[in-house]
Amino acid sequence: MISARVNSATVVGGALALFGATAIAASFGINPDPDGGWGARTFPLVGSGALLLLGLLEARKGLGAGAATTRQTTNSLPSVLALLLLSLAYVWVISKLGYLIGTGLAAPLALWLFSIRNPFGMVAAAIVCPAVYHAVFFIGLGVFPPLGEWFDLLDVIQGY
Amino acid sequence: MEIFAGLAAVLTDPILIFYVLLAAVVGMVVGAIPGLTASAAIAMLLPITFYMEPLAALAFLYVIGKSGRYGGSIAAILFNTPGTAASAATQLDGYPLSRRGLSSKAMKVATISSVIGDFTGEVLLIVGVGLIAAIALKLGPPELFAVYFAAFVVIGSVIGKSILKGLASAALGVLIQMIGLDPISSEERFTFGNFDLTNGISLVPLMIGIFVLGEVFAQLEVRGKKTEIVDEPGTADSRARNRLTWAEYKPCLPHVVRSSFIGAFIGMLPGLGSAIAAFVAYGEGKRRAKNPEEWGKGALEGVAAPEAANNAVSGPSMAPLLTLGIPGSTIGAILVGVFLIHGIQIGPTLFLTSKELVYSLFAAGLLGIVFYGLIGYYGASFVGRFILKIPTDVLYPVIFLTAFVAAYSSRGNLFDVYVMVAAGFGGWVMRKLDFNPAAFVISFVLAGGAEEAFRQSLLLSDDGALIFITRPVALGFILLGIGAVFFRARSLNR
Numbered sequence: 100m101i102s103a104r105v106n107s108a109t110v111v112g113g114a115l116a117l118f119g120a121t122a123i124a125a126s127f128g129i130n131p132d133p134d135g136g137w138g139a140r141t142f143p144l145v146g147s148g149a150l151l152l153l154g155l156l157e158a159r160k161g162l163g164a165g166a167a168t169t170r171q172t173t174n175s176l177p178s179v180l181a182l183l184l185l186s187l188a189y190v191w192v193i194s195k196l197g198y199l200i201g202t203g204l205a206a207p208l209a210l211w212l213f214s215i216r217n218p219f220g221m222v223a224a225a226i227v228c229p230a231v232y233h234a235v236f237f238i239g240l241g242v243f244p245p246l247g248e249w250f251d252l253l254d255v256i257q258g259y
Numbered sequence: 260m261e262i263f264a265g266l267a268a269v270l271t272d273p274i275l276i277f278y279v280l281l282a283a284v285v286g287m288v289v290g291a292i293p294g295l296t297a298s299a300a301i302a303m304l305l306p307i308t309f310y311m312e313p314l315a316a317l318a319f320l321y322v323i324g325k326s327g328r329y330g331g332s333i334a335a336i337l338f339n340t341p342g343t344a345a346s347a348a349t350q351l352d353g354y355p356l357s358r359r360g361l362s363s364k365a366m367k368v369a370t371i372s373s374v375i376g377d378f379t380g381e382v383l384l385i386v387g388v389g390l391i392a393a394i395a396l397k398l399g400p401p402e403l404f405a406v407y408f409a410a411f412v413v414i415g416s417v418i419g420k421s422i423l424k425g426l427a428s429a430a431l432g433v434l435i436q437m438i439g440l441d442p443i444s445s446e447e448r449f450t451f452g453n454f455d456l457t458n459g460i461s462l463v464p465l466m467i468g469i470f471v472l473g474e475v476f477a478q479l480e481v482r483g484k485k486t487e488i489v490d491e492p493g494t495a496d497s498r499a500r501n502r503l504t505w506a507e508y509k510p511c512l513p514h515v516v517r518s519s520f521i522g523a524f525i526g527m528l529p530g531l532g533s534a535i536a537a538f539v540a541y542g543e544g545k546r547r548a549k550n551p552e553e554w555g556k557g558a559l560e561g562v563a564a565p566e567a568a569n570n571a572v573s574g575p576s577m578a579p580l581l582t583l584g585i586p587g588s589t590i591g592a593i594l595v596g597v598f599l600i601h602g603i604q605i606g607p608t609l610f611l612t613s614k615e616l617v618y619s620l621f622a623a624g625l626l627g628i629v630f631y632g633l634i635g636y637y638g639a640s641f642v643g644r645f646i647l648k649i650p651t652d653v654l655y656p657v658i659f660l661t662a663f664v665a666a667y668s669s670r671g672n673l674f675d676v677y678v679m680v681a682a683g684f685g686g687w688v689m690r691k692l693d694f695n696p697a698a699f700v701i702s703f704v705l706a707g708g709a710e711e712a713f714r715q716s717l718l719l720s721d722d723g724a725l726i727f728i729t730r731p732v733a734l735g736f737i738l739l740g741i742g743a744v745f746f747r748a749r750s751l752n753r
Contacts, residue, residue: 107692111424111692112423115427119430122434122449125449125451126448129441129446129447129448130444130446132444133444138441138443138444138714139441139443139444139446139448141710141713141714142433142437142706142709142710142713143434143437143448143449145433146430146433146434146437146706147434149426149427149430149433150427150430150431150434153423153426153427153430154427156423157421157423157424157427160423175479175480178479178480178482179476179479179480179687182475182476182479182659183476183680183684186472186659186663186680186683186684187677187680189663190663190673190676190677190680193663193673193676194673198664202660202663202664205660205663206656206660209656209659209660210652210653210656212479212656213478213479213482213652213653213655213656214482214652215652215653215656220653224656228657228660232660232661232664236664236668240307240310240668241310242667242668242671243671245667245671245673
């Protein structure tokens with residue numbers, strides 16, 4: 100039965116092979132050297148080809164294994180995806196509203212994901228974390244802060 | 260003789276001494292926190308070191324790596340959770356000793372053995388690195404490419420459970436490095452019309468993602484799990500019981516000496532690292548022990564052997580990095596970032612252009628060993644109790660926020676933060692699927708140099724790629740790489 104042969108090695112191998120094949124196609128999009136040599140294409144092609152080959156071998160190993168392996172389930176996947184979503188949203192908010200507001204929002208949410216439910220602690224984190232990181236990195240080390248495209252608290256507090 | 264000049268430079272600079280001391284403490288604490296590794300701490304602190312003097316930055320991170328390797332033993336002995344993969348072998352005898360109320364004694368043995376191992380490795384590095392660099396200077400591009408090839412294959416195939424997934428991790432690292440402009444022809448590669456990608460993927464956010472954010476993702480799965488301690492090492496009764504005598508340590512010495520050389524040898528080979536050294540030393544120690552039946556049940560020798568080996572890796576693992584530009588470990592890969600940021604070209608010419616810096620770094624390493632040895636011998640129990648007080652449910656959100664600002668600070672670019680997030684999630688997925696994040700990162704670092712050597716070789720050659728076969732040294736390294744895959748496959752099939 101085909102479904103019995105679909106195990107994690109088959110899926111991972113198939114995904115690697117697909118990635119490798121796509122990378123090979125993209126490698127052919129790289130312009131060759133003016134003299135017609137493959138120069139800039141060579142390494143991307145070798146890397147892509149290796150990935151395609153390794154993916155096919157992994158898939159073959161999976162097919163050869165026959166029965167489906169026990170599926171690895173994890174109860175924490177929703178939490179991990181929530182943290183990924185928070186990470187992406189955090190960067191987006193920084194780009195729109197600046198570092199201080201972005202961190203003020205992300206700090207309590209990160210604590211919440213790690214099962215902290217103390218409201219005082221979460222409010223404190225929303226205030227203390229942006230202030231401390233701003234003081235250390237943007238004032239202490241002199242890194243230029245990421246300014247918000249729409250609004251930035253630094254404009255209101257005059258850069259302090 | 261250069262090392263004495265290096266020692267003089269380090270010991271007469273109070274700020275440098277302070278950084279080395281701070282690194283010894285930070286590394287020990289981070290290494291002792293289950294889940295956090297020295298690599299994570301170094302990746303996170305890397306952007307801060309951009310604002311330091313090159314020697315201070317390198318010494319700070321190098322000593323964190325050393326001290327972090329040792330710190331893992333504290334968690335292994337006290338909490339039955341190895342702070343680092345390398346200390347998993349220490350756990351086998353360390354935790355049973357802890358259950359018998361001898362945790363402080365086990366930690367003292369771990370400290371002395373780590374110091375001896377680390378010191379041996381560092382001295383071998385100091386003595387041998389100049390010679391390796393002199394030989395490396397004679398290598399041409401074909402030989403250098405063959406060394407890179409062997410490194411890719413060894414790193415990809417030797418570590419981890421699956422050769423295919425290890426090699427695929429290495430191939431992925433190469434492909435990600437190819438993103439951006441071709442360094443020779445400036446042709447765009449894998450940019451898909453995205454302007455941000457034309458600058459390529461930066462090493463620092465990639466590593467912060469893999470080692471720091473990836474670990475935060477992993478810690479979400481074990482949140483709420485309490486760390487427990489079976490032996491309270493601070494009591495008066497415990498102090499009397501845990502006094503370590505010379506008669507108790509003497510049987511450990513042959514194991515420590517042997518393991519130090521095992522660790523130093525394994526350290527020189529790219530990609531193998533501390534964990535393999537510790538387990539090889541443990542296995543060899545047990546095989547030669549007079550009391551093999553006691554190993555695994557709380558033998559002091561079973562703590563001494565892996566600890567000496569895992570710390571002896573530290574110095575020699577710098578040899579391929581400094582002489583060939585090939586990082587032998589993830590910590591080495593991260594240090595590449597520091598060299599690059601400070602405009603220092605690693606490779607054989609480093610010993611011509613920055614000899615003083617290199618030997619001062621080694622001297623700082625020696626000082627770091629002394630610091631973590633003293634702090635560990637007298638304060639490891641305190642560090643253990645301090646770790647118990649750290650609420651991990653608060654620690655990891657703080658690390659999460661620090662990862663973002665650290666990734667941004669490396670180039671002041673929000674795109675790098677997106678790269679860090681992608682690498683973090685990718686690193687977590689890789690670990691879940693038994694891929695090899697270390698091989699991915701090391702290959703990412705190696706790919707640029709390998710491509711340059713490959714293309715230079717073809718320019719030199721009249722017979723195309725045959726140049727790699729007609730040059731004996733190059734052929735030797737290529738066969739070494741192929742042989743490594745063959746033997747690894749055979750050992751897995753047994």
